[in-house]
Amino acid sequence: xxxxxxxxxxxxxxxxxxxxxxxxxxxxxxxxxxxxxxxxxxxxxxxxxxxxxxxxxxxxxxxxxxxxxxxxxxxxxxxxxxxxxxxxxxxxxxxxxxxxxxxxxxxxxxxxxxxxxxxxxxxxxxxxxxxxxxxxxxxxxxxxxxxxxxxxxxxxxxxxxxxxxxxxxxxxxxxxxxxxxxxxxxxxxxxxxxxxxxxxxxxxxxxxxxxxxxxxxxxxxxxxxxxxxxxxxxxxxxxxxxxxxxxxxxxxxxxxxxxxxxxxxxxxxxxxxxxxxxxxxxxx
Numbered sequence: 001x002x003x004x005x006x007x008x009x010x011x012x013x014x015x016x017x018x019x020x021x022x023x024x025x026x027x028x029x030x031x032x033x034x035x036x037x038x039x040x041x042x043x044x045x046x047x048x049x050x051x052x053x054x055x056x057x058x059x060x061x062x063x064x065x066x067x068x069x070x071x072x073x074x075x076x077x078x079x080x081x082x083x084x085x086x087x088x089x090x091x092x093x094x095x096x097x098x099x100x101x102x103x104x105x106x107x108x109x110x111x112x113x114x115x116x117x118x119x120x121x122x123x124x125x126x127x128x129x130x131x132x133x134x135x136x137x138x139x140x141x142x143x144x145x146x147x148x149x150x151x152x153x154x155x156x157x158x159x160x161x162x163x164x165x166x167x168x169x170x171x172x173x174x175x176x177x178x179x180x181x182x183x184x185x186x187x188x189x190x191x192x193x194x195x196x197x198x199x200x201x202x203x204x205x206x207x208x209x210x211x212x213x214x215x216x217x218x219x220x221x222x223x224x225x226x227x228x229x230x231x232x233x234x235x236x237x238x239x240x241x242x243x244x245x246x247x248x249x250x251x252x253x254x255x256x257x258x259x260x261x262x263x264x265x266x267x268x269x270x271x272x273x274x275x276x277x278x279x280x281x282x283x284x
Contacts, residue, residue: 003177006200006210006253008282015242016250016284018053024095026055027239030121031232032081032101032114033061034129039069041103041128041228044268046076048232049100051275052251054239060090084113091121098123098239102130103228112137119143123238127151127231135159141187146203148189149244151231157193161186177207190244192234192252194227200248208245210252218259225268230255232272254278 004010018026029049033042042059050057060081061069070078081087090096099121105111105128112133118124119140124147126134131152134140144150150160158165161183168179180193184201193199196217200208212218230251237247258274259266 001174001178001181001207003174003199003207003209006198006208006249008253011250011253011282012246013282013284015237015246016053016279016282023055026053027097027236027241028056028058028093028095029054029098029100029235029239030058030060030079030090030096031235032087032099032105032118033059033065033069034104034106035062036065036068038104038106039065039072041225042100042105043069043072043076044225044272045100045103045228045232045235046073047272048229048275049098049236049239050075051272052233052236052240052254054098054236056095057236057239058096060087081114083110084117087114087117088120091117096121097241098125098235100125100127100231100235102127103231105129107132112140115140116143119145119148121147123147123149123235123244125149125151125231125235125238127227128156131156131160144187144189146188146190147244149192149234149238149248150189151192151194151227151234151248153194153227157183177201177209181205181207190248192230192248194230198252200245200252202245206245208249210249210256212256216256216260218256220262220264220266221256221259223267226255226259226271229268229271233275257281 164179180199180201233251
């Protein structure tokens, strides 16, 4: 089993450089929000998608959360998306080429309906509650495709694939990577299995690893909302036309780099606004 290490030197930095063009030439990301009092996670993901270079970012909100969300955003657009039918209608806009849902999204019937509709999009990032819903519904899992990126931590991974999560606990080098590779092959998506050692695996067997240890240790990333920002970064890169595995790779490294730049006192809201410095340091 061959695992490629994700380092600054291994990044394809050219992918991050913007070419001249209209905003929609750089993609339109749609981030779906939870209900009232649950919009913060999606707002952070949306800001991250915008900071990483998506040409346009829209928050899809249930009507009851529209006012709350509108009071918190400026460059990010808003669209009412009350249910799965409305999401399917929104996705008829061909400019929307990447979608994110799951953070603080909820686990009810409406949420499951929205996940089903979302999986018709060409590129979808699924995190948090969306992963839990997938673990509960075989039909939803069957609709996963290679344009999907799932970003579970080990607890969510255990709900999605309990047998593989158990195998990942085995001692010895590579157990976590093998479990991630098996999950990607089983379900047909790109998986980003989070942790101090983050593993990215594709259905074709490509394996990549980022170690946030020793001189790249990022203990301040253990804060509420940090994973939501990571999902937003991946979504923004997908909107820009970057492949799922490269989007996951770049986002993982840049997410950790932003935390290292900030250091103690980091909270999740800081991460999107550190992206310009990370991009400059990469020579973008």
